[in-house]
Amino acid sequence: MVAAAGLVAVERRDEGGCPQLDEAAGERIELVQPNVGIVLGDHTSSYDGDYSGTLYITTRQLIWLSDRDLHRGYAVDFLSLAMHAISRDTGAYPLPCIYTQIERGDNDEYEIGEDEDEESEESEITNSGDLSKVSEMRLVPADSNALESIFQVLCACAALNPDPEGEQEGEGEWFFNADEVLAGGLTNINILSQQETAEGLVQDSRFEDAEEELEDG
Amino acid sequence: MLFFSYFKELVGKEVTVELKNDLAITGILHSVDQYLNIKLENTRVVDETKYPHMLSVKNCFIRGSVVRYVQLPPDGVDVEILHDATRREARGS
Structure with a gap:
Protein backbone atom coordinates (compact mmCIF):
# COMPACT_ATOMS: atom_id res chain seq x y z
CA MET A 1 0.00 0.00 0.00
CA VAL A 2 1.94 2.96 -1.29
CA ALA A 3 -0.94 5.37 -1.56
CA ALA A 4 -2.44 7.34 1.27
CA ALA A 5 -5.84 5.69 1.40
CA GLY A 6 -7.36 7.85 4.13
CA LEU A 7 -9.66 6.18 6.61
CA VAL A 8 -10.71 2.67 5.57
CA ALA A 9 -12.97 0.03 7.09
CA VAL A 10 -11.43 -3.12 8.52
CA GLU A 11 -13.98 -5.91 8.32
CA ARG A 12 -11.66 -8.85 8.69
CA ARG A 13 -9.25 -9.87 11.39
CA ASP A 14 -7.10 -12.91 12.00
CA GLU A 15 -8.16 -15.98 13.97
CA GLY A 16 -6.87 -14.47 17.20
CA GLY A 17 -8.95 -11.33 16.65
CA CYS A 18 -5.92 -9.23 15.79
CA PRO A 19 -5.51 -7.11 12.68
CA GLN A 20 -4.11 -8.77 9.59
CA LEU A 21 -0.71 -7.27 8.92
CA ASP A 22 1.39 -7.08 5.81
CA GLU A 23 4.17 -9.07 7.40
CA ALA A 24 5.82 -9.68 4.05
CA ALA A 25 6.44 -5.92 3.92
CA GLY A 26 7.84 -5.94 7.44
CA GLU A 27 4.76 -4.54 9.15
CA ARG A 28 4.69 -5.24 12.88
CA ILE A 29 2.70 -4.05 15.86
CA GLU A 30 4.38 -1.44 18.02
CA LEU A 31 1.64 -0.77 20.54
CA VAL A 32 -1.62 -2.38 21.63
CA GLN A 33 -3.94 -0.31 23.79
CA PRO A 34 -7.14 -1.96 25.04
CA ASN A 35 -10.31 -0.09 26.02
CA VAL A 36 -10.11 2.71 23.51
CA GLY A 37 -13.12 4.53 22.15
CA ILE A 38 -13.27 6.08 18.71
CA VAL A 39 -15.06 9.16 17.41
CA LEU A 40 -15.06 9.84 13.67
CA GLY A 41 -15.57 13.26 12.15
CA ASP A 42 -16.48 16.30 14.16
CA HIS A 43 -19.32 14.69 16.10
CA THR A 44 -17.94 15.64 19.44
CA SER A 45 -21.34 16.01 21.04
CA SER A 46 -22.51 12.53 20.11
CA TYR A 47 -19.83 10.67 21.97
CA ASP A 48 -21.49 7.69 23.60
CA GLY A 49 -18.77 6.56 25.97
CA ASP A 50 -17.98 3.45 23.95
CA TYR A 51 -14.62 2.24 25.17
CA SER A 52 -15.09 -1.16 23.69
CA GLY A 53 -12.32 -1.22 21.16
CA THR A 54 -8.64 -1.96 20.90
CA LEU A 55 -6.09 0.33 19.31
CA TYR A 56 -3.18 -1.19 17.41
CA ILE A 57 -0.33 0.96 16.18
CA THR A 58 1.79 -0.81 13.61
CA THR A 59 4.85 0.33 11.72
CA ARG A 60 2.57 1.29 8.83
CA GLN A 61 -0.85 2.17 10.16
CA LEU A 62 -3.14 2.82 13.05
CA ILE A 63 -5.94 0.29 13.48
CA TRP A 64 -8.95 0.33 15.78
CA LEU A 65 -10.98 -2.84 16.16
CA SER A 66 -14.31 -3.02 17.95
CA ASP A 67 -14.55 -5.54 20.79
CA ARG A 68 -18.29 -5.98 20.29
CA ASP A 69 -18.63 -6.21 16.53
CA LEU A 70 -16.00 -8.45 14.97
CA HIS A 71 -16.65 -6.91 11.56
CA ARG A 72 -16.25 -3.33 12.70
CA GLY A 73 -12.92 -1.64 12.61
CA TYR A 74 -11.05 1.24 11.03
CA ALA A 75 -7.54 1.83 9.84
CA VAL A 76 -5.51 4.84 8.75
CA ASP A 77 -2.11 4.45 7.13
CA PHE A 78 0.55 6.84 8.29
CA LEU A 79 0.76 8.47 4.86
CA SER A 80 -2.80 9.69 5.49
CA LEU A 81 -2.28 10.80 9.06
CA ALA A 82 -1.65 14.51 8.62
CA MET A 83 -1.49 15.42 12.28
CA HIS A 84 -1.89 13.90 15.70
CA ALA A 85 -2.04 15.55 19.08
CA ILE A 86 -2.94 15.03 22.70
CA SER A 87 -6.12 16.84 23.64
CA ARG A 88 -6.70 17.30 27.36
CA ASP A 89 -8.87 20.39 27.63
CA THR A 90 -12.24 18.98 28.60
CA GLY A 91 -13.85 22.29 27.72
CA ALA A 92 -13.24 21.60 24.05
CA TYR A 93 -13.92 17.88 24.22
CA PRO A 94 -15.41 15.97 27.17
CA LEU A 95 -12.60 13.47 27.53
CA PRO A 96 -8.83 13.52 27.13
CA CYS A 97 -8.01 11.94 23.81
CA ILE A 98 -5.67 11.61 20.88
CA TYR A 99 -6.88 14.01 18.20
CA THR A 100 -5.94 13.23 14.60
CA GLN A 101 -6.45 14.83 11.23
CA ILE A 102 -6.67 12.58 8.19
CA GLU A 103 -5.96 13.57 4.62
CA ARG A 104 -9.16 13.03 2.74
CA GLY A 105 -9.22 10.39 0.04
CA ASP A 106 -10.62 12.93 -2.42
CA ASN A 107 -7.55 15.11 -2.15
CA ASP A 108 -6.04 15.31 -5.64
CA GLU A 109 -2.59 14.89 -4.26
CA TYR A 110 -3.44 11.56 -2.74
CA GLU A 111 -5.49 10.09 -5.55
CA ILE A 112 -2.56 9.49 -7.80
CA GLY A 113 -1.46 6.32 -6.09
CA GLU A 114 -4.78 4.45 -6.11
CA ASP A 115 -4.39 1.35 -8.13
CA GLU A 116 -6.81 -1.22 -9.36
CA ASP A 117 -5.39 -4.02 -7.26
CA GLU A 118 -7.18 -2.63 -4.25
CA GLU A 119 -10.69 -3.35 -5.40
CA SER A 120 -11.60 -5.09 -2.16
CA GLU A 121 -10.65 -2.02 -0.21
CA GLU A 122 -12.63 0.26 -2.46
CA SER A 123 -15.75 -1.83 -2.05
CA GLU A 124 -15.31 -1.70 1.71
CA ILE A 125 -15.25 2.06 1.59
CA THR A 126 -18.41 2.10 -0.45
CA ASN A 127 -20.14 -0.29 1.95
CA SER A 128 -19.39 1.81 4.96
CA GLY A 129 -20.49 5.12 3.58
CA ASP A 130 -18.25 8.10 3.30
CA LEU A 131 -15.23 7.02 5.27
CA SER A 132 -12.93 8.63 2.74
CA LYS A 133 -14.46 11.99 3.66
CA VAL A 134 -13.66 11.63 7.35
CA SER A 135 -10.93 14.13 8.14
CA GLU A 136 -10.92 14.00 11.92
CA MET A 137 -10.70 11.10 14.33
CA ARG A 138 -10.46 10.98 18.10
CA LEU A 139 -9.13 8.02 20.04
CA VAL A 140 -10.28 7.99 23.64
CA PRO A 141 -8.42 5.59 25.92
CA ALA A 142 -10.24 4.70 29.12
CA ASP A 143 -6.88 5.09 30.82
CA SER A 144 -5.90 8.68 30.07
CA ASN A 145 -2.41 7.97 31.42
CA ALA A 146 -1.82 6.11 28.18
CA LEU A 147 -2.16 9.27 26.06
CA GLU A 148 1.50 10.20 26.24
CA SER A 149 2.79 6.77 25.24
CA ILE A 150 0.27 6.50 22.40
CA PHE A 151 1.36 9.93 21.19
CA GLN A 152 5.04 9.02 21.28
CA VAL A 153 4.54 5.72 19.44
CA LEU A 154 2.50 7.54 16.79
CA CYS A 155 5.36 10.02 16.34
CA ALA A 156 7.93 7.25 16.00
CA CYS A 157 5.87 5.24 13.54
CA ALA A 158 4.90 8.29 11.48
CA ALA A 159 8.60 8.98 11.02
CA LEU A 160 9.01 5.46 9.58
CA ASN A 161 6.65 6.33 6.75
CA PRO A 162 7.97 9.20 4.63
CA ASP A 163 6.04 10.04 1.52
CA PRO A 164 7.12 8.54 -1.79
CA GLU A 165 9.56 11.00 -3.25
CA MET B 1 18.55 19.23 3.61
CA LEU B 2 18.90 22.98 3.94
CA PHE B 3 15.44 23.27 5.45
CA PHE B 4 16.13 20.44 7.86
CA SER B 5 19.38 22.00 9.06
CA TYR B 6 17.78 25.38 9.26
CA PHE B 7 14.68 24.31 11.13
CA LYS B 8 16.84 22.46 13.63
CA GLU B 9 18.33 25.83 14.52
CA LEU B 10 14.85 27.10 15.32
CA VAL B 11 14.08 24.46 17.96
CA GLY B 12 12.80 26.20 21.07
CA LYS B 13 11.57 29.22 19.13
CA GLU B 14 8.01 30.07 18.29
CA VAL B 15 6.91 29.34 14.74
CA THR B 16 3.59 29.23 12.92
CA VAL B 17 2.95 26.19 10.76
CA GLU B 18 0.34 26.53 8.05
CA LEU B 19 -1.09 23.25 6.80
CA LYS B 20 -2.31 22.59 3.29
CA ASN B 21 -5.85 22.41 4.68
CA ASP B 22 -5.46 26.09 5.77
CA LEU B 23 -5.19 25.33 9.46
CA ALA B 24 -2.42 27.43 10.98
CA ILE B 25 -0.90 26.48 14.32
CA THR B 26 1.48 28.57 16.37
CA GLY B 27 3.71 26.89 18.89
CA ILE B 28 7.18 26.30 20.21
CA LEU B 29 9.17 24.14 17.79
CA HIS B 30 10.00 21.01 19.79
CA SER B 31 11.68 18.99 17.06
CA VAL B 32 11.94 18.45 13.33
CA ASP B 33 13.18 15.41 11.43
CA GLN B 34 14.67 14.84 7.99
CA TYR B 35 11.21 14.53 6.43
CA LEU B 36 10.31 17.90 7.98
CA ASN B 37 7.81 16.28 10.29
CA ILE B 38 7.28 18.93 12.94
CA LYS B 39 6.49 18.64 16.62
CA LEU B 40 5.07 21.72 18.32
CA GLU B 41 4.42 22.44 21.99
CA ASN B 42 2.30 25.06 23.72
CA THR B 43 0.28 25.32 20.56
CA ARG B 44 -2.55 27.65 19.75
CA VAL B 45 -4.64 27.86 16.62
CA VAL B 46 -4.30 31.11 14.73
CA ASP B 47 -7.93 31.27 13.63
CA GLU B 48 -9.71 30.07 16.75
CA THR B 49 -13.19 30.90 15.57
CA LYS B 50 -12.78 28.63 12.57
CA TYR B 51 -11.28 25.72 14.47
CA PRO B 52 -12.73 25.91 17.99
CA HIS B 53 -12.21 22.19 18.62
CA MET B 54 -8.48 22.63 18.17
CA LEU B 55 -8.27 24.78 21.29
CA SER B 56 -7.78 21.70 23.41
CA VAL B 57 -4.59 20.70 21.62
CA LYS B 58 -1.43 21.75 23.41
CA ASN B 59 1.15 19.72 21.56
CA CYS B 60 1.06 18.12 18.17
CA PHE B 61 2.93 16.20 15.51
CA ILE B 62 2.47 17.47 11.97
CA ARG B 63 3.36 15.33 8.99
CA GLY B 64 5.94 17.12 6.86
CA SER B 65 4.07 16.50 3.63
CA VAL B 66 0.99 18.45 4.78
CA VAL B 67 2.91 21.60 5.69
CA ARG B 68 2.42 24.50 3.31
CA TYR B 69 4.41 27.22 5.07
CA VAL B 70 6.43 27.67 8.21
CA GLN B 71 6.43 31.26 9.40
CA LEU B 72 9.69 32.04 11.13
CA PRO B 73 10.31 34.35 14.05
CA PRO B 74 12.02 37.51 12.73
CA ASP B 75 14.74 37.28 15.36
CA GLY B 76 15.39 33.65 14.43
CA VAL B 77 16.39 34.52 10.88
CA ASP B 78 19.92 35.56 10.03
CA VAL B 79 19.26 36.70 6.50
CA GLU B 80 22.92 36.76 5.47
CA ILE B 81 23.61 33.21 6.58
CA LEU B 82 20.38 32.01 5.00
CA HIS B 83 21.28 33.71 1.72
CA ASP B 84 24.67 32.03 1.70
CA ALA B 85 23.29 28.63 2.59
CA THR B 86 20.63 28.91 -0.09
CA ARG B 87 23.19 29.82 -2.76
CA ARG B 88 25.43 26.93 -1.75
CA GLU B 89 22.49 24.53 -1.82
CA ALA B 90 21.43 25.77 -5.25
CA ARG B 91 24.93 25.15 -6.58
CA GLY B 92 24.79 21.67 -5.11
CA SER B 93 28.07 22.09 -3.26
Missing part, protein backbone atom coordinates in the same frame (compact mmCIF):
# COMPACT_ATOMS: atom_id res chain seq x y z
CA GLY A 166 7.35 11.61 -6.26
CA GLU A 167 4.84 13.55 -4.22
CA GLN A 168 7.43 16.20 -3.52
CA GLU A 169 7.83 16.83 -7.21
CA GLY A 170 7.73 20.44 -8.27
CA GLU A 171 8.08 21.87 -4.80
CA GLY A 172 10.77 20.02 -2.95
CA GLU A 173 12.72 17.85 -5.35
CA TRP A 174 15.61 20.25 -5.56
CA PHE A 175 16.84 19.41 -2.12
CA PHE A 176 16.70 15.66 -2.69
CA ASN A 177 19.80 15.66 -4.84
CA ALA A 178 22.42 13.01 -5.43
CA ASP A 179 24.83 14.59 -2.96
CA GLU A 180 22.26 14.35 -0.26
CA VAL A 181 21.71 10.67 -1.00
CA LEU A 182 25.43 10.02 -0.64
CA ALA A 183 25.69 12.15 2.46
CA GLY A 184 22.74 10.33 3.99
CA GLY A 185 24.52 6.96 4.11
CA LEU A 186 23.42 3.49 3.14
CA THR A 187 20.15 3.49 5.08
CA ASN A 188 18.85 6.44 3.17
CA ILE A 189 19.95 4.99 -0.14
CA ASN A 190 17.90 1.89 0.54
CA ILE A 191 14.88 3.94 1.46
CA LEU A 192 15.25 6.18 -1.55
CA SER A 193 15.63 3.34 -4.00
CA GLN A 194 12.44 1.80 -2.67
CA GLN A 195 10.75 5.14 -3.05
CA GLU A 196 11.94 5.48 -6.60
CA THR A 197 10.29 2.20 -7.46
CA ALA A 198 7.12 3.39 -5.82
CA GLU A 199 7.41 6.72 -7.55
CA GLY A 200 7.51 5.03 -10.93
CA LEU A 201 4.27 3.20 -10.20
CA VAL A 202 2.62 6.31 -8.84
CA GLN A 203 3.52 8.36 -11.87
CA ASP A 204 2.31 5.67 -14.25
CA SER A 205 -1.11 5.51 -12.66
CA ARG A 206 -1.34 9.25 -12.44
CA PHE A 207 -0.81 9.63 -16.14
CA GLU A 208 -3.41 6.97 -16.85
CA ASP A 209 -5.89 8.83 -14.69
CA ALA A 210 -5.12 12.12 -16.39
CA GLU A 211 -5.77 10.65 -19.81
CA GLU A 212 -9.04 9.11 -18.69
CA GLU A 213 -10.19 12.36 -17.21
CA LEU A 214 -9.38 14.20 -20.41
CA GLU A 215 -11.28 11.67 -22.50
CA ASP A 216 -14.27 11.72 -20.18
CA GLY A 217 -14.39 15.48 -20.15
Whole structure:
Protein backbone atom coordinates (compact mmCIF):
# COMPACT_ATOMS: atom_id res chain seq x y z
CA MET A 1 0.00 0.00 0.00
CA VAL A 2 1.94 2.96 -1.29
CA ALA A 3 -0.94 5.37 -1.56
CA ALA A 4 -2.44 7.34 1.27
CA ALA A 5 -5.84 5.69 1.40
CA GLY A 6 -7.36 7.85 4.13
CA LEU A 7 -9.66 6.18 6.61
CA VAL A 8 -10.71 2.67 5.57
CA ALA A 9 -12.97 0.03 7.09
CA VAL A 10 -11.43 -3.12 8.52
CA GLU A 11 -13.98 -5.91 8.32
CA ARG A 12 -11.66 -8.85 8.69
CA ARG A 13 -9.25 -9.87 11.39
CA ASP A 14 -7.10 -12.91 12.00
CA GLU A 15 -8.16 -15.98 13.97
CA GLY A 16 -6.87 -14.47 17.20
CA GLY A 17 -8.95 -11.33 16.65
CA CYS A 18 -5.92 -9.23 15.79
CA PRO A 19 -5.51 -7.11 12.68
CA GLN A 20 -4.11 -8.77 9.59
CA LEU A 21 -0.71 -7.27 8.92
CA ASP A 22 1.39 -7.08 5.81
CA GLU A 23 4.17 -9.07 7.40
CA ALA A 24 5.82 -9.68 4.05
CA ALA A 25 6.44 -5.92 3.92
CA GLY A 26 7.84 -5.94 7.44
CA GLU A 27 4.76 -4.54 9.15
CA ARG A 28 4.69 -5.24 12.88
CA ILE A 29 2.70 -4.05 15.86
CA GLU A 30 4.38 -1.44 18.02
CA LEU A 31 1.64 -0.77 20.54
CA VAL A 32 -1.62 -2.38 21.63
CA GLN A 33 -3.94 -0.31 23.79
CA PRO A 34 -7.14 -1.96 25.04
CA ASN A 35 -10.31 -0.09 26.02
CA VAL A 36 -10.11 2.71 23.51
CA GLY A 37 -13.12 4.53 22.15
CA ILE A 38 -13.27 6.08 18.71
CA VAL A 39 -15.06 9.16 17.41
CA LEU A 40 -15.06 9.84 13.67
CA GLY A 41 -15.57 13.26 12.15
CA ASP A 42 -16.48 16.30 14.16
CA HIS A 43 -19.32 14.69 16.10
CA THR A 44 -17.94 15.64 19.44
CA SER A 45 -21.34 16.01 21.04
CA SER A 46 -22.51 12.53 20.11
CA TYR A 47 -19.83 10.67 21.97
CA ASP A 48 -21.49 7.69 23.60
CA GLY A 49 -18.77 6.56 25.97
CA ASP A 50 -17.98 3.45 23.95
CA TYR A 51 -14.62 2.24 25.17
CA SER A 52 -15.09 -1.16 23.69
CA GLY A 53 -12.32 -1.22 21.16
CA THR A 54 -8.64 -1.96 20.90
CA LEU A 55 -6.09 0.33 19.31
CA TYR A 56 -3.18 -1.19 17.41
CA ILE A 57 -0.33 0.96 16.18
CA THR A 58 1.79 -0.81 13.61
CA THR A 59 4.85 0.33 11.72
CA ARG A 60 2.57 1.29 8.83
CA GLN A 61 -0.85 2.17 10.16
CA LEU A 62 -3.14 2.82 13.05
CA ILE A 63 -5.94 0.29 13.48
CA TRP A 64 -8.95 0.33 15.78
CA LEU A 65 -10.98 -2.84 16.16
CA SER A 66 -14.31 -3.02 17.95
CA ASP A 67 -14.55 -5.54 20.79
CA ARG A 68 -18.29 -5.98 20.29
CA ASP A 69 -18.63 -6.21 16.53
CA LEU A 70 -16.00 -8.45 14.97
CA HIS A 71 -16.65 -6.91 11.56
CA ARG A 72 -16.25 -3.33 12.70
CA GLY A 73 -12.92 -1.64 12.61
CA TYR A 74 -11.05 1.24 11.03
CA ALA A 75 -7.54 1.83 9.84
CA VAL A 76 -5.51 4.84 8.75
CA ASP A 77 -2.11 4.45 7.13
CA PHE A 78 0.55 6.84 8.29
CA LEU A 79 0.76 8.47 4.86
CA SER A 80 -2.80 9.69 5.49
CA LEU A 81 -2.28 10.80 9.06
CA ALA A 82 -1.65 14.51 8.62
CA MET A 83 -1.49 15.42 12.28
CA HIS A 84 -1.89 13.90 15.70
CA ALA A 85 -2.04 15.55 19.08
CA ILE A 86 -2.94 15.03 22.70
CA SER A 87 -6.12 16.84 23.64
CA ARG A 88 -6.70 17.30 27.36
CA ASP A 89 -8.87 20.39 27.63
CA THR A 90 -12.24 18.98 28.60
CA GLY A 91 -13.85 22.29 27.72
CA ALA A 92 -13.24 21.60 24.05
CA TYR A 93 -13.92 17.88 24.22
CA PRO A 94 -15.41 15.97 27.17
CA LEU A 95 -12.60 13.47 27.53
CA PRO A 96 -8.83 13.52 27.13
CA CYS A 97 -8.01 11.94 23.81
CA ILE A 98 -5.67 11.61 20.88
CA TYR A 99 -6.88 14.01 18.20
CA THR A 100 -5.94 13.23 14.60
CA GLN A 101 -6.45 14.83 11.23
CA ILE A 102 -6.67 12.58 8.19
CA GLU A 103 -5.96 13.57 4.62
CA ARG A 104 -9.16 13.03 2.74
CA GLY A 105 -9.22 10.39 0.04
CA ASP A 106 -10.62 12.93 -2.42
CA ASN A 107 -7.55 15.11 -2.15
CA ASP A 108 -6.04 15.31 -5.64
CA GLU A 109 -2.59 14.89 -4.26
CA TYR A 110 -3.44 11.56 -2.74
CA GLU A 111 -5.49 10.09 -5.55
CA ILE A 112 -2.56 9.49 -7.80
CA GLY A 113 -1.46 6.32 -6.09
CA GLU A 114 -4.78 4.45 -6.11
CA ASP A 115 -4.39 1.35 -8.13
CA GLU A 116 -6.81 -1.22 -9.36
CA ASP A 117 -5.39 -4.02 -7.26
CA GLU A 118 -7.18 -2.63 -4.25
CA GLU A 119 -10.69 -3.35 -5.40
CA SER A 120 -11.60 -5.09 -2.16
CA GLU A 121 -10.65 -2.02 -0.21
CA GLU A 122 -12.63 0.26 -2.46
CA SER A 123 -15.75 -1.83 -2.05
CA GLU A 124 -15.31 -1.70 1.71
CA ILE A 125 -15.25 2.06 1.59
CA THR A 126 -18.41 2.10 -0.45
CA ASN A 127 -20.14 -0.29 1.95
CA SER A 128 -19.39 1.81 4.96
CA GLY A 129 -20.49 5.12 3.58
CA ASP A 130 -18.25 8.10 3.30
CA LEU A 131 -15.23 7.02 5.27
CA SER A 132 -12.93 8.63 2.74
CA LYS A 133 -14.46 11.99 3.66
CA VAL A 134 -13.66 11.63 7.35
CA SER A 135 -10.93 14.13 8.14
CA GLU A 136 -10.92 14.00 11.92
CA MET A 137 -10.70 11.10 14.33
CA ARG A 138 -10.46 10.98 18.10
CA LEU A 139 -9.13 8.02 20.04
CA VAL A 140 -10.28 7.99 23.64
CA PRO A 141 -8.42 5.59 25.92
CA ALA A 142 -10.24 4.70 29.12
CA ASP A 143 -6.88 5.09 30.82
CA SER A 144 -5.90 8.68 30.07
CA ASN A 145 -2.41 7.97 31.42
CA ALA A 146 -1.82 6.11 28.18
CA LEU A 147 -2.16 9.27 26.06
CA GLU A 148 1.50 10.20 26.24
CA SER A 149 2.79 6.77 25.24
CA ILE A 150 0.27 6.50 22.40
CA PHE A 151 1.36 9.93 21.19
CA GLN A 152 5.04 9.02 21.28
CA VAL A 153 4.54 5.72 19.44
CA LEU A 154 2.50 7.54 16.79
CA CYS A 155 5.36 10.02 16.34
CA ALA A 156 7.93 7.25 16.00
CA CYS A 157 5.87 5.24 13.54
CA ALA A 158 4.90 8.29 11.48
CA ALA A 159 8.60 8.98 11.02
CA LEU A 160 9.01 5.46 9.58
CA ASN A 161 6.65 6.33 6.75
CA PRO A 162 7.97 9.20 4.63
CA ASP A 163 6.04 10.04 1.52
CA PRO A 164 7.12 8.54 -1.79
CA GLU A 165 9.56 11.00 -3.25
CA GLY A 166 7.35 11.61 -6.26
CA GLU A 167 4.84 13.55 -4.22
CA GLN A 168 7.43 16.20 -3.52
CA GLU A 169 7.83 16.83 -7.21
CA GLY A 170 7.73 20.44 -8.27
CA GLU A 171 8.08 21.87 -4.80
CA GLY A 172 10.77 20.02 -2.95
CA GLU A 173 12.72 17.85 -5.35
CA TRP A 174 15.61 20.25 -5.56
CA PHE A 175 16.84 19.41 -2.12
CA PHE A 176 16.70 15.66 -2.69
CA ASN A 177 19.80 15.66 -4.84
CA ALA A 178 22.42 13.01 -5.43
CA ASP A 179 24.83 14.59 -2.96
CA GLU A 180 22.26 14.35 -0.26
CA VAL A 181 21.71 10.67 -1.00
CA LEU A 182 25.43 10.02 -0.64
CA ALA A 183 25.69 12.15 2.46
CA GLY A 184 22.74 10.33 3.99
CA GLY A 185 24.52 6.96 4.11
CA LEU A 186 23.42 3.49 3.14
CA THR A 187 20.15 3.49 5.08
CA ASN A 188 18.85 6.44 3.17
CA ILE A 189 19.95 4.99 -0.14
CA ASN A 190 17.90 1.89 0.54
CA ILE A 191 14.88 3.94 1.46
CA LEU A 192 15.25 6.18 -1.55
CA SER A 193 15.63 3.34 -4.00
CA GLN A 194 12.44 1.80 -2.67
CA GLN A 195 10.75 5.14 -3.05
CA GLU A 196 11.94 5.48 -6.60
CA THR A 197 10.29 2.20 -7.46
CA ALA A 198 7.12 3.39 -5.82
CA GLU A 199 7.41 6.72 -7.55
CA GLY A 200 7.51 5.03 -10.93
CA LEU A 201 4.27 3.20 -10.20
CA VAL A 202 2.62 6.31 -8.84
CA GLN A 203 3.52 8.36 -11.87
CA ASP A 204 2.31 5.67 -14.25
CA SER A 205 -1.11 5.51 -12.66
CA ARG A 206 -1.34 9.25 -12.44
CA PHE A 207 -0.81 9.63 -16.14
CA GLU A 208 -3.41 6.97 -16.85
CA ASP A 209 -5.89 8.83 -14.69
CA ALA A 210 -5.12 12.12 -16.39
CA GLU A 211 -5.77 10.65 -19.81
CA GLU A 212 -9.04 9.11 -18.69
CA GLU A 213 -10.19 12.36 -17.21
CA LEU A 214 -9.38 14.20 -20.41
CA GLU A 215 -11.28 11.67 -22.50
CA ASP A 216 -14.27 11.72 -20.18
CA GLY A 217 -14.39 15.48 -20.15
CA MET B 1 18.55 19.23 3.61
CA LEU B 2 18.90 22.98 3.94
CA PHE B 3 15.44 23.27 5.45
CA PHE B 4 16.13 20.44 7.86
CA SER B 5 19.38 22.00 9.06
CA TYR B 6 17.78 25.38 9.26
CA PHE B 7 14.68 24.31 11.13
CA LYS B 8 16.84 22.46 13.63
CA GLU B 9 18.33 25.83 14.52
CA LEU B 10 14.85 27.10 15.32
CA VAL B 11 14.08 24.46 17.96
CA GLY B 12 12.80 26.20 21.07
CA LYS B 13 11.57 29.22 19.13
CA GLU B 14 8.01 30.07 18.29
CA VAL B 15 6.91 29.34 14.74
CA THR B 16 3.59 29.23 12.92
CA VAL B 17 2.95 26.19 10.76
CA GLU B 18 0.34 26.53 8.05
CA LEU B 19 -1.09 23.25 6.80
CA LYS B 20 -2.31 22.59 3.29
CA ASN B 21 -5.85 22.41 4.68
CA ASP B 22 -5.46 26.09 5.77
CA LEU B 23 -5.19 25.33 9.46
CA ALA B 24 -2.42 27.43 10.98
CA ILE B 25 -0.90 26.48 14.32
CA THR B 26 1.48 28.57 16.37
CA GLY B 27 3.71 26.89 18.89
CA ILE B 28 7.18 26.30 20.21
CA LEU B 29 9.17 24.14 17.79
CA HIS B 30 10.00 21.01 19.79
CA SER B 31 11.68 18.99 17.06
CA VAL B 32 11.94 18.45 13.33
CA ASP B 33 13.18 15.41 11.43
CA GLN B 34 14.67 14.84 7.99
CA TYR B 35 11.21 14.53 6.43
CA LEU B 36 10.31 17.90 7.98
CA ASN B 37 7.81 16.28 10.29
CA ILE B 38 7.28 18.93 12.94
CA LYS B 39 6.49 18.64 16.62
CA LEU B 40 5.07 21.72 18.32
CA GLU B 41 4.42 22.44 21.99
CA ASN B 42 2.30 25.06 23.72
CA THR B 43 0.28 25.32 20.56
CA ARG B 44 -2.55 27.65 19.75
CA VAL B 45 -4.64 27.86 16.62
CA VAL B 46 -4.30 31.11 14.73
CA ASP B 47 -7.93 31.27 13.63
CA GLU B 48 -9.71 30.07 16.75
CA THR B 49 -13.19 30.90 15.57
CA LYS B 50 -12.78 28.63 12.57
CA TYR B 51 -11.28 25.72 14.47
CA PRO B 52 -12.73 25.91 17.99
CA HIS B 53 -12.21 22.19 18.62
CA MET B 54 -8.48 22.63 18.17
CA LEU B 55 -8.27 24.78 21.29
CA SER B 56 -7.78 21.70 23.41
CA VAL B 57 -4.59 20.70 21.62
CA LYS B 58 -1.43 21.75 23.41
CA ASN B 59 1.15 19.72 21.56
CA CYS B 60 1.06 18.12 18.17
CA PHE B 61 2.93 16.20 15.51
CA ILE B 62 2.47 17.47 11.97
CA ARG B 63 3.36 15.33 8.99
CA GLY B 64 5.94 17.12 6.86
CA SER B 65 4.07 16.50 3.63
CA VAL B 66 0.99 18.45 4.78
CA VAL B 67 2.91 21.60 5.69
CA ARG B 68 2.42 24.50 3.31
CA TYR B 69 4.41 27.22 5.07
CA VAL B 70 6.43 27.67 8.21
CA GLN B 71 6.43 31.26 9.40
CA LEU B 72 9.69 32.04 11.13
CA PRO B 73 10.31 34.35 14.05
CA PRO B 74 12.02 37.51 12.73
CA ASP B 75 14.74 37.28 15.36
CA GLY B 76 15.39 33.65 14.43
CA VAL B 77 16.39 34.52 10.88
CA ASP B 78 19.92 35.56 10.03
CA VAL B 79 19.26 36.70 6.50
CA GLU B 80 22.92 36.76 5.47
CA ILE B 81 23.61 33.21 6.58
CA LEU B 82 20.38 32.01 5.00
CA HIS B 83 21.28 33.71 1.72
CA ASP B 84 24.67 32.03 1.70
CA ALA B 85 23.29 28.63 2.59
CA THR B 86 20.63 28.91 -0.09
CA ARG B 87 23.19 29.82 -2.76
CA ARG B 88 25.43 26.93 -1.75
CA GLU B 89 22.49 24.53 -1.82
CA ALA B 90 21.43 25.77 -5.25
CA ARG B 91 24.93 25.15 -6.58
CA GLY B 92 24.79 21.67 -5.11
CA SER B 93 28.07 22.09 -3.26
